[in-house]
Amino acid sequence: MSDPSHGNLEKYLYPKSNYKWEDAPDPAKFSECVHCGMCLEACPTYQQTGLEAHSPRGRVYLIKSVAEGKLTLNDFFADPVNTCLDCRACETACPAGVQVGALVEEARGQLYKEDPPAGLRGVLHKIFLRGLFPYASRMRKLSLLTRWYQRSGVRFIARKTGLLRILPKHLQEMEQALPNLTTKPVLGRIHERLAPFGLKRAKVAMLTGCVMDAVFADINEATVNVLRHNGCEVWIPPSQSCCGALHVHAGDRDTAKQLAKQNIDTFLSDDIDAIIINAAGCGSTLKEYGELLKSDPEYADKAHLFAEKTVDVSSFLDRLGLIPPKGRLELTVTYHDACHLAHAQGIRVEPRRLLEAVPGVQLVPLPDSDRCCGSAGIYNLTHPEMAGELLDRKMNDIPDGCDAVVMGNPGCMMQFMVGVVRHNRNEQIMHTIQLLDLAYRGEETSTEAERAEHSKASRSQAS
Amino acid sequence: MGMDSQTKALIVGRLEQMVGPRAVLHRYEDLVAYECDGYTIHKGVPSIVVFPKSTQEVSDVVRLLHQNRIPYLPRGAGTGLSGGATALNGEVVISLVRMNKLLDVDYANRKAVVQPGFVNLKLSNSIASKGYYYAPDPSSQAACTIGGNVAENAGGAHCLKYGVTTNHVIGLELVLPDGEIVRIGGVPDAPGYDLLGFLTGSEGTMGIVTEITVRILRKPQGVLTVLALYDEVNDASQAVSDIISAGIVPAALEMMDRTAIEAVESGNYPVGYPSDLGAVLIVEVDGIAAGLQEQIERVMEVCRKHRVREVRQSRDPQERTRWWANRKTAFGAMGTISPDYMVQDGVIPRSKLPEVLARIGEVSSKYGLRIANVFHAGDGNLHPLILYNSMEDGEKERAVRAGSEVLKVCADVGGSITGEHGVGIEKMEDMRFIFTEEEMNAQMQVRDVFNPDNLCNPGKVFPKPARCVELKRSAPLIHSS
Numbered sequence: 001m002s003d004p005s006h007g008n009l010e011k012y013l014y015p016k017s018n019y020k021w022e023d024a025p026d027p028a029k030f031s032e033c034v035h036c037g038m039c040l041e042a043c044p045t046y047q048q049t050g051l052e053a054h055s056p057r058g059r060v061y062l063i064k065s066v067a068e069g070k071l072t073l074n075d076f077f078a079d080p081v082n083t084c085l086d087c088r089a090c091e092t093a094c095p096a097g098v099q100v101g102a103l104v105e106e107a108r109g110q111l112y113k114e115d116p117p118a119g120l121r122g123v124l125h126k127i128f129l130r131g132l133f134p135y136a137s138r139m140r141k142l143s144l145l146t147r148w149y150q151r152s153g154v155r156f157i158a159r160k161t162g163l164l165r166i167l168p169k170h171l172q173e174m175e176q177a178l179p180n181l182t183t184k185p186v187l188g189r190i191h192e193r194l195a196p197f198g199l200k201r202a203k204v205a206m207l208t209g210c211v212m213d214a215v216f217a218d219i220n221e222a223t224v225n226v227l228r229h230n231g232c233e234v235w236i237p238p239s240q241s242c243c244g245a246l247h248v249h250a251g252d253r254d255t256a257k258q259l260a261k262q263n264i265d266t267f268l269s270d271d272i273d274a275i276i277i278n279a280a281g282c283g284s285t286l287k288e289y290g291e292l293l294k295s296d297p298e299y300a301d302k303a304h305l306f307a308e309k310t311v312d313v314s315s316f317l318d319r320l321g322l323i324p325p326k327g328r329l330e331l332t333v334t335y336h337d338a339c340h341l342a343h344a345q346g347i348r349v350e351p352r353r354l355l356e357a358v359p360g361v362q363l364v365p366l367p368d369s370d371r372c373c374g375s376a377g378i379y380n381l382t383h384p385e386m387a388g389e390l391l392d393r394k395m396n397d398i399p400d401g402c403d404a405v406v407m408g409n410p411g412c413m414m415q416f417m418v419g420v421v422r423h424n425r426n427e428q429i430m431h432t433i434q435l436l437d438l439a440y441r442g443e444e445t446s447t448e449a450e451r452a453e454h455s456k457a458s459r460s461q462a463s
Numbered sequence: 464m465g466m467d468s469q470t471k472a473l474i475v476g477r478l479e480q481m482v483g484p485r486a487v488l489h490r491y492e493d494l495v496a497y498e499c500d501g502y503t504i505h506k507g508v509p510s511i512v513v514f515p516k517s518t519q520e521v522s523d524v525v526r527l528l529h530q531n532r533i534p535y536l537p538r539g540a541g542t543g544l545s546g547g548a549t550a551l552n553g554e555v556v557i558s559l560v561r562m563n564k565l566l567d568v569d570y571a572n573r574k575a576v577v578q579p580g581f582v583n584l585k586l587s588n589s590i591a592s593k594g595y596y597y598a599p600d601p602s603s604q605a606a607c608t609i610g611g612n613v614a615e616n617a618g619g620a621h622c623l624k625y626g627v628t629t630n631h632v633i634g635l636e637l638v639l640p641d642g643e644i645v646r647i648g649g650v651p652d653a654p655g656y657d658l659l660g661f662l663t664g665s666e667g668t669m670g671i672v673t674e675i676t677v678r679i680l681r682k683p684q685g686v687l688t689v690l691a692l693y694d695e696v697n698d699a700s701q702a703v704s705d706i707i708s709a710g711i712v713p714a715a716l717e718m719m720d721r722t723a724i725e726a727v728e729s730g731n732y733p734v735g736y737p738s739d740l741g742a743v744l745i746v747e748v749d750g751i752a753a754g755l756q757e758q759i760e761r762v763m764e765v766c767r768k769h770r771v772r773e774v775r776q777s778r779d780p781q782e783r784t785r786w787w788a789n790r791k792t793a794f795g796a797m798g799t800i801s802p803d804y805m806v807q808d809g810v811i812p813r814s815k816l817p818e819v820l821a822r823i824g825e826v827s828s829k830y831g832l833r834i835a836n837v838f839h840a841g842d843g844n845l846h847p848l849i850l851y852n853s854m855e856d857g858e859k860e861r862a863v864r865a866g867s868e869v870l871k872v873c874a875d876v877g878g879s880i881t882g883e884h885g886v887g888i889e890k891m892e893d894m895r896f897i898f899t900e901e902e903m904n905a906q907m908q909v910r911d912v913f914n915p916d917n918l919c920n921p922g923k924v925f926p927k928p929a930r931c932v933e934l935k936r937s938a939p940l941i942h943s944s
C-alpha cells in the first residue's frame with residue numbers, strides 16, 4: 001500500500017481533498033490554470049463533443065474540484081479524465097504552459113488505486129500492461145506468434161471462415177491492417193554493439209520499444225542502419241524494458257516506476273552520448289522520468305540525467321547534422337505530427353528537415369497536421385468511437401496525390417493503417433526513418449550501379 | 464435557488480425529447496465544469512446545460528423554459544471575462560457550441576453567415592485562401608465564438624483602426640425570450656432604429672442569437688510591425704499619444720508594462736524581452752503597400768523622441784506572429800506568476816494615460832496586490848490585471864475592491880468602466896460610476912420590451928436596486944463555496 005503522507009503540500013492546501021494516494025495531482029500545476037479557455041479548440045475531444053468537461057480547461061477544473069472536496073473519485077470524474085487522449089495539444093495552446101498531461105496522468109493514478117480497472121478495460125489492462133509489455137521475451141513471442149499466424153495459413157482460414165467476425169468491428173479492421181511482420185524483433189537478435197559506417201561521430205544507446213519491436217522491427221533495423229550511416233556506434237542493451245508510457249497513461253504508476261528504474265539502471269551503466277528513441281510516445285515518457293520519480297530519493301536525480309540524455313531519433317540526427325543520403329526517391333509524401341513529438345516534445349521542424357534532405361522527395365503539407373489521429377496509446381481500443389471519428393477526420397485531410405504518409409510514432413502508424421483499410425486508400429504509412437533508410441539503401445545500390453557502370457565504361461575504353 | 468427536483472426531472476425529460484439525451488446535462492458532476500466562464504470570482508452551478516443544434520431547437524427550448532417561468536442564459540465558449548455566462552442562480556445554460564457551422568460566404572458582397580458557436584479565428588482561416596479575413600480579433604479569438612462576440616460587443620487589438628464587433632455585424636437571427644424567431648438587419652444601414660447596434664453588446668439579456676451575418680474584409684496588401692522597448696512606462700505612454708496626434712492611424716497600438724512582461728516571458732510564448740524593461744509597445748500599420756514603410760518610419764521616429772531603449776521592425780512574418788502570440792496570450796500567462804487574476808476593462812482618454820497609470824500604481828500599493836497592465840493603448844482601453852491568490856484569506860475581496868477603485872479612476876477622468884469585456888456580474892455595481900439610477904432605469908425599460916419577464920440572463924449588467932456598493936463588497940463572501 002502506498003504511503004498517503006506523500007503529496008503533503010496538496011493535503012496542506014486542500015484539507016478537504018478527496019485524493020488519497022501518493023502522487024496526487026499537483027496544486028502547483030493546476031493553480032497555473034486561470035480558466036482563460038485558450039486550450040478549448042486545441043483539444044480533439046472538445047472539438048468532437050463541445051463538452052466543457054471534455055476540454056483541457058474543464059478537466060483541470062474537475063481535477064481541482066476533487067482537491068477542493070467538491071467531487072469524489074467516482075465514475076463521473078473518471079469519464080472526463082479517461083476520455084483525454086493525453087495528446088498534449090492543449091499544452092501547446094496554453095498561455096501559461098499548464099502541464100495538463102501530467103495532471104491527467106496523476107488523476108488517473110488516483111482513479112487506478114481507488115477503483116482498479118474492471119470489465120473490458122480491466123482485461124486489456126491485465127493482458128497488455130501487466131502481463132505483456134513489461135516482458136521483452138513475451139513481446140518477442142507474441143510477435144513471432146503473429147508472424148506464424150500471418151504466414152501459416154491460419155490467418156487465411158480465419159478470414160475465409162468468418163471466424164474474425166466475432167471480434168468488434170474496430171478489432172477486425174485492426175487485424176486486417178496489421179502489417180506483415182517480415183522482420184523479427186531486433187532486441188536480443190541483432191548484435192548488441194554495432195560499429196558506425198565510416199568515421200565515428202557519436203556513441204548512442206537505443207531503446208527498441210515494445211510495439212515498435214514487435215510490430216515494426218523493420219523500423220528498428222532501419223534506425224540502426226541510419227544511425228550507423230551517420231557515424232554512430234549503436235548499443236542495444238539487452239536488459240532494457242518497456243518505457244512504461246502506456247502504464248502512466250492508464251494510471252498504473254507503480255508498474256511504470258519499476259520499468260523506469262530498470263531502464264535507468266541499464267542505460268546509465270555505460271557512458272553514452274544519447275539514448276535514442278524512435279517512438280514518440282515512448283520518447284515523451286522517457287523524458288518525463290524525472291516527473292514520474294520525483295519523490296523517489298534514490299532515483300530522482302538519476303531520472304533527470306536519464307531524461308536529459310533521451311532524444312528522439314529525428315531531433316538527434318538533425319542536431320548531429322544529417323549526412324544526406326544520395327539515393328533518390330521519387331515520392332510525394334505528407335507528414336503527420338505525432339502528438340507526443342509535436343506537443344509533448346516540441347519536435348516539428350526536425351523530421352521535416354530530414355525528409356526534405358532526401359533527393360527527390362516532395363513534402364506537401366497536411367492540414368491540421370498536429371491534430372491527434374485517435375490512436376493515443378490504447379485509446380483506440382478503449383474508446384473506439386471517439387478514436388474512429390478522429391481517424392476519419394485525419395484520413396479526409398490527407399492531400400490527394402500522396403504516395404506516403406510519414407510520421408514518427410508506431411501507435412499513429414497502426415491507426416493510419418486501419419484508416420487506409422477503412423477508407424480504401426493506397427497511401428503507404430511510413431516512419432521518417434524508413435524513408436531515410438530507403439534512401440541510404442538506394443545510395444548503396446546506386447553506388448554499386450555506378451561502380452558497375454564505371455567498370456563497364458573502363459572495360460570498353462580498354463578494349 | 465434553481466428549481467425543485469420534481470420540476471427539474473420534468474424539464475430534463477422534456478428537453479431530452481426535444482434535443483436528445485446526449486444533448487442534456489443534469490447531474491451535478493457533469494455541471495461543475497460550467498460553474499464559471501473566464502471570470503472566476505463569482506460562481507454558480509447551472510441546474511441543466513442543454514446543447515441545441517438548430518435555431519428551431521433553441522426556440523423550442525426557450526419556449527419550454529419561458530412557459531415554465533424558468534430562467535436561462537446563453538453560453539458560447541465560456542471565455543468571457545465579466546461573468547456573463549455564469550449561472551449565478553442556477554439558471555439553465557443553453558450552450559451554443561454545437562451550432563458551430565459556417566453557413567455561407569458571399570465574397571462578391573463581402574459577407575459571411577455563421578452560427579453563434581462558430582469560433583472567431585476559424586472564420587478568418589476559412590476565407591484566408593481567397594484573401595479575406597474577419598477583422599475583430601479578441602485575444603481569445605482561437606477559442607471564443609462569434610455569438611459570444613456579439614453578446615459582449617467584443618473588441619481586439621486591431622479594433623483601433625477597424626472598429627469593434629458592432630461595426631461588423633450586418634444581420635442577426637434571434638430567438639426572443641418567449642421563443643419567437645426573428646430576423647433583424649441583413650443589409651448595411653437598414654432603415655428604422657438601429658436594432659443591431661442595440662442587440663450587439665446586450666450580453667444575452669435580449670434573447671439568443673442563432674445566426675449572424677458579418678462583414679468580411681480584403682486582407683491588407685501590406686503589414687508592418689515594430690516593437691519599441693522603454694525603460695519608463697511614462698515615456699511609452701507619451702509616445703502613444705504622439706503617434707496618434709501625428710495623424711497616423713495604426714492598425715494596432717498595444718502596450719504591456721513590466722509585470723505583464725514578466726508573465727508573458729515566463730509563459731509559453733516568450734519573445735525574449737529584457738527583464739528590466741518598463742514597458743513595450745507593439746505598433747502595426749497596414750494597408751496599401753506603397754507608403755507603408757514611410758508610415759512605420761514615422762512611428763519609429765516618434766518612438767525615438769521619447770527615450771526609447773530600442774525600436775525595431777519585424778524581420779519576417781514569423782517574427783511578427785511570435786510577437787502577437789506573446790501579446791495575445793498575456794491574460795492566460797498570468798497563471799505563471801499568480802494563481803488567480805481579475806482583469807479590468809477601463810477606457811480612458813489617451814492623454815490621461817500617465818496620470819491613470821500613476822493612480823493604478825497607488826491602488827496597487829494601497830491594497831498590497833500586484834497589478835499588471837496590458838493595454839489597447841491606441842484606443843485608451845486599459846486591462847489592469849489584479850493578481851491575487853484566492854487561497855489567501857481576504858485576498859479575493861481585496862482584489863474586487865481594488866478593481867472597483869481602478870474603474871472609479873477611469874470614470875473620474877472622463878472614461879468608462881468597460882471597453883470590450885461587458886459588464887456581466889463583475890461590473891454591475893460599477894455602472895453607478897457612469898449612470899444615474901434614472902438612466903439605468905431607462906435602459907432596463909428598453910430591455911423589458913424584449914425580455915419582459917426577465918428570464919433571459921437575469922441578474923446581469925444592472926445593479927439590483929436594493930443593493931449598493933457596500934453590499935457588493937461582501938458579495939464574494941456570500942457566493943464563495
